[in-house]
Amino acid sequence: MWTEWVRERAVRALPPEKLLPDRQPAYVSSWIYVFGVATIAALIVVIGSGVILGLKGPAWWHVSSVGRFFNSIHLWGVELLFFVMVVHLWGKFFMGAWRGGRGRTWVTGAVVFLVSIGTAFTGYLSQQNFDAQWIASEGKDGLNSVGIGAYFRVADFGQMYTFHVILLPIVVVALVAWHVLLVRRHGVVPPYPGKVATATKTAPRGEGSAP
Amino acid sequence: MSTPAPAQPPDDAGEWQGEHVRYDLIKEFVVALAVITALAVILAILFSSPDDPPITIKQWARADPGDFVATGVTELDGTSELAGYGPPYNDTPDAAQKIGPVCLQCLPGVRIPIDTAGDFVLDPLRSIPGNAPLRRALAAYQAAPAAQRSRWTDAYTAGLDKARFPRGLPKLPPGDYGPVAPMMSSLVGLAQSGGLDGALLTTRQFYQTDYTKPLLLISGGSYFEDRASGQHLFGDQWGMMNETGSYPGQVWLWLYTFWYQVEPFKSSVNADALIFVLMGALSLAFICIPFIPGLRNLPPHLGVHRLIWRDHYRRVESGQ
Numbered sequence: 035m036w037t038e039w040v041r042e043r044a045v046r047a048l049p050p051e052k053l054l055p056d057r058q059p060a061y062v063s064s065w066i067y068v069f070g071v072a073t074i075a076a077l078i079v080v081i082g083s084g085v086i087l088g089l090k091g092p093a094w095w096h097v098s099s100v101g102r103f104f105n106s107i108h109l110w111g112v113e114l115l116f117f118v119m120v121v122h123l124w125g126k127f128f129m130g131a132w133r134g135g136r137g138r139t140w141v142t143g144a145v146v147f148l149v150s151i152g153t154a155f156t157g158y159l160s161q162q163n164f165d166a167q168w169i170a171s172e173g174k175d176g177l178n179s180v181g182i183g184a185y186f187r188v189a190d191f192g193q194m195y196t197f198h199v200i201l202l203p204i205v206v207v208a209l210v211a212w213h214v215l216l217v218r219r220h221g222v223v224p225p226y227p228g229k230v231a232t233a234t235k236t237a238p239r240g241e242g243s244a245p
Numbered sequence: 246m247s248t249p250a251p252a253q254p255p256d257d258a259g260e261w262q263g264e265h266v267r268y269d270l271i272k273e274f275v276v277a278l279a280v281i282t283a284l285a286v287i288l289a290i291l292f293s294s295p296d297d298p299p300i301t302i303k304q305w306a307r308a309d310p311g312d313f314v315a316t317g318v319t320e321l322d323g324t325s326e327l328a329g330y331g332p333p334y335n336d337t338p339d340a341a342q343k344i345g346p347v348c349l350q351c352l353p354g355v356r357i358p359i360d361t362a363g364d365f366v367l368d369p370l371r372s373i374p375g376n377a378p379l380r381r382a383l384a385a386y387q388a389a390p391a392a393q394r395s396r397w398t399d400a401y402t403a404g405l406d407k408a409r410f411p412r413g414l415p416k417l418p419p420g421d422y423g424p425v426a427p428m429m430s431s432l433v434g435l436a437q438s439g440g441l442d443g444a445l446l447t448t449r450q451f452y453q454t455d456y457t458k459p460l461l462l463i464s465g466g467s468y469f470e471d472r473a474s475g476q477h478l479f480g481d482q483w484g485m486m487n488e489t490g491s492y493p494g495q496v497w498l499w500l501y502t503f504w505y506q507v508e509p510f511k512s513s514v515n516a517d518a519l520i521f522v523l524m525g526a527l528s529l530a531f532i533c534i535p536f537i538p539g540l541r542n543l544p545p546h547l548g549v550h551r552l553i554w555r556d557h558y559r560r561v562e563s564g565q
Contacts (some may be wrong), residue, residue, distance in 0.1 A: 042356040058268035059261040060375035061557035068277065071270075075277040079285050096296060105296075106289035109492075113283055114286075116497045128549035131544075132535030134257030146531040151497060158495065162491035164297040165488050168473045170456075171464040172480070184333035189461070194452025224261055225546045225554040229560045 053218050060133055061225050066129075070217075077210065081167035081203065083108040088199050092162060095235035119147060131223045139220060142213040149205050156198035159188055250541075260397040300463055300472065303446070306436035309468045310410045314429050316466040320361040321425070324396035325465050327361055334461075342518035349518060357457060365462050366536070366541070369444040370431055377430045382424035389423070397423035413437055445485060480505045491542040 086104045087095060095101035123143065158169050163181040170188040177183035187193055306313040319325035332339030333356040341350035341440040370383055386394060404417035414430050435441050445458040464470050470479075477491070478484035488494040504510045504520045513519060537542050544550060551558055 040306045041419070054270060056267060056269070056342050060264040060266050060560075062268065062381040063266060063273070063556055064553050071277045072281055075274065075281040076285075079282050080279060083285075097396050102293065103289055104297070106292070106294040109286035110292070111281075111285045111293040111497075112394050113493060113496050114284055118281075118496065119546070127534070127554060128544050128547060129552070129553060132541065134259070136258075137535035140533055140535050144534075148528055151495075153495075154495060155291075160297065161296075163295075164299050164472065164476075165303045165478075165494075166470075167299050167460060167463070168478050168484075170460055171469070172484070176517045178330075178333060178350055180349040181332075181352045183358040186454070187357065188455060190455045190472075191458040195454075220258070220366050221261065224257055226550055228558050237330065244551045 038202050047080065048215065048219055049213055057236075059222065059224065062222055066121075066125040067222070069118045069125060072118040073122050074214070076111055076118055076212060077206070079111040080115055081207075083111055084199065084203075092160060092195060096162065108157075112157070115150070116139065117153070118149065123147060131225065133223050134220065136220050138218070139213060139216040142209050142216060146206060146209045146213060149202060149209065153198060153202040153206055154209065156194045156202060159194040162191070190220055247267065258473045290393060292492070294491045295488050297476070297489040300469055301439070301526075302436050302442045302459060302463060303439040305463060305466060305468050306433055306441070309466075310413050310415065310433050311405065312466050312468045314408075315405055316417050316462070317366060317429060317432050318398055318402055318405070318425070320365040320462070320465065321367075322402075323362060324397060327461055327465055328396075330359075330547065333357045342515040343520050344515065344522055347486055349522075349550070359458065359461060364445070364458060366432060368430060369435055369441050372444055373431060373440075374437060376431065378427060380428040385424040386428060397421070397425045401429065405413070405451055482557070500527070 083104050087101070087108060090098075090101060095105035126140065144171065155169075155173070159166050159173070173188045174183050177186055178186065253300045269364070316325070320328065323329075327334060327337075329337045329340050331337045332350050333353055333360065336355050341348050343350075353389050367383065367387075370379060373379060386397075389397075400420050401417070404420045404422065405415070408417045408456075410416065410417050414425075414433055417426065426521070432441070442459060445462065446453045446456070448455070473479060474482070476489045478489070480502070483502050483506070484494075485498040486494050486496045501524050503519065504523065505516060506546075510516045510520055530537065530540075
């Protein structure tokens with residue numbers, strides 16, 4: 035059965051000890067590694083607060099102090115998300131984190147960043163206040179100038195809200211899941227060689243290593 | 246454990262054969278989630294979030310009837326920015342932005358047709374029931390030749406400089422305004438009652454979600470722009486990065502808004518298209534860094550990796 039083939043491939047690519055290991059290379063003891071997991075944590079805060087706002091409807095936070103509080107958590111969660119994500123990305127750039135067959139890991143992370151910008155943009159457009167009006171008024175010119183505005187209509191609240199609460203979050207979560215699985219499969223990139231003698235601490239490619 | 250440097254560079258894809266340490270990923274995640282949640286809650290308690298009420302046409306027409314009627318008459322005579330915008334709203338020749346000879350804005354054509362005179366002035370006025378003088382004014386305006394209409398609207402625009410607004414309605418000095426004067430008075434009255442907000446949203450459906458028409462009309466007035474300028478939201482104020490009330494906005498768009506501050510984009514009539522394509526190209530390059538010769542080999546020359554892995558290099562280079 036093809037289902038068995040899929041299972042075997044999945045387990046071979048990501049055995050439990052790789053998916054959730056209990057040890058890591060010693061060079062991982064650096065603060066920069068915190069920002070990857072902090073990005074996931076911030077995404078959960080954003081999605082959690084967004085779900086509450088969505089359950090009560092887009093107008094709730096304008097008329098309820100509780101709603102305003104959850105909107106504030108959503109807003110600051112987004113600001114934190116982008117802060118930790120940008121630090122994470124810069125860290126990975128300086129580490130050359132695409133080395134050793136990890137190109138797809140970088141690509142998925144970079145695309146998550148760009149899709150997150152689009153998700154945040156549609157969120158700002160869905161606020162139903164003056165900020166949303168102004169951003170739509172300005173944003174339409176950029177999008178119209180390259181022909182996108184004819185289809186992606188920033189003043190169509192229904193379309194922007196759908197993009198913000200359903201379509202783009204699905205893309206972000208799916209890409210983040212793919213990104214994390216790639217990280218777990220290929221492991222964290224080793225440091226660049228030092229200035230003096232460095233042990234040959236990486237084995238040749240073999241079973242379980244990156245393709 | 247140190248050995249002489251290998252003749253060949255280490256295989257970055259291989260399993261790390263050096264020292265390992267115990268690492269609790271679940272614990273790391275739980276701590277991170279707790280810290281980020283706490284930070285978000287603290288920031289929410291301390292700073293809340295901005296929520297400046299939206300501008301409605303009713304509010305605009307009541308607060309600044311002069312600006313509203315001045316905007317309305319430009320929509321009527323087709324001299325507004327929107328009337329000459331080009332795709333996707335209309336097909337004004339040479340209005341679309343271009344990148345060299347390429348006009349991406351032209352490709353979709355007119356997919357959101359906006360007839361500013363009909364949509365913003367004439368059709369809403371026709372929806373007002375039981376007003377015989379207005380019906381006669383509309384009939385006279387539509388029956389007049391285009392040149393006559395322009396003479397009326399030009400005279401009306403000039404007269405607005407000396408207009409007064411008793412009870413919010415325009416009162417101009419005597420002049421040859423033809424039917425434009427009663428039409429614009431009725432439009433102001435309709436707007437001040439809230440009727441124009443509804444008229445521009447009306448479609449065949451009961452539920453409405455598309456605010457394109459009212460927003461395009463509102464954004465044509467200086468009332469809208471003045472409020473944005475006061476909140477530091479203009480392009481030359483790095484407005485993409487701000488929100489009302491001095492809150493941080495989309496600060497991650499700093500590079501996008503940066504280009505609007507510098508030449509040749511700053512003074513280009515094609516700035517939006519040029520900057521969009523430039524940012525698209527830069528975004529593609531950002532995604533493809535691992536595959537761009539030169540760029541992918543840059544990090545070790547910057548030296549930041551030695552700060553990131555300073556403990557590792559201290560261990561290795563001291564021969565531990």
